[in-house]
Amino acid sequence: MGAIRGIWRWRGNPLRRTTDLVEAWAALVALLLMAFGAPLAGLLAGSAAHDALTRTARQQLAVRHRVTATVLDASTAVVPVPAGTRAAEEHDGRRRVLAAWTAPDGTGRRAHTWTNLRDPEPGRRFTVWTDVRGRPVARPLDGGEAALQAGLAGIGAALLTIAIAESARRVTLRRLTLRRHRRLDRAWERAGPDWGRTGTGS
Incomplete structure (x- = not known):
């Protein structure tokens, strides 16, 4: 949900800052990883786990x-x-x-x-x-157990990918927020001494 809100920063706005665009890009990358990267990671991990477990099951059946x-x-x-x-x-x-x-x-x-x-x-x-x-x-391990464990491995890989993508987006957002605050503090320091004085344009 946060990633979708981050993309909203792309909307046309004269007050849009560079950090807003960076936030939007980070949100888009996170959203793409969640939508496409996570299923792909789950599929690859599940397939690899299933192949390994199937080999293990065959080896066990050969000696048991x-x-x-x-x-x-x-x-x-x-x-x-x-x-x-x-x-x-x-x-x-x-x-x-x-x-x-x-x-x-x-x-x-x-x-x-x-x-x-x-x-x-x-x-x-x-x-x-x-x-x-x-x-x-x-x-020995049977086909049903191998499929179940492979499925759990795939789900785990997908959830891990989503967690990593969201964590990276939040870290990026936190750094951008701190950068915005520092810029605001510097701007306030420059304007602060003259704030409210006659003839200063405030």
Whole structure:
């Protein structure tokens, strides 16, 4: 909104100052950055993030394997997970159990891992992700998560561009205002001693 008001300085006015034109140019540049630069920055950032996340997802899928595990002991206490982490999101509502499964190399594995079974009784089966050695790992990034994170990155880049453009405009406006005040102070100092005296033209 401030950028639009700044462009108003371009209107024809005999009292228009050079600083008014500078303010108008600053407002125009800021407005163009907000209207065109921000969407472009968001698109580029989102696209770059999506490409990087897609590569990460492919790399994870290449080294992580989905296997079927069998619950051996469900009496394991729930292990607290730090809030706000991906692990917390993945383990939300899950229980940690002792389970057995077959590793990708064909060997048997037994370890504590997480399950989303509501009633993880011994003998029940569930899916677990492992590395090439059969050790439990987090599930790989999927396409939906990659798209969501890329979208957030694009939105963030667009908002950052808008913030930078508006901040630069405000800094420019502040400097112009200070310059105007200094000029007014100097003019007042020159006119001040004679202000209101007869014959001084005031």
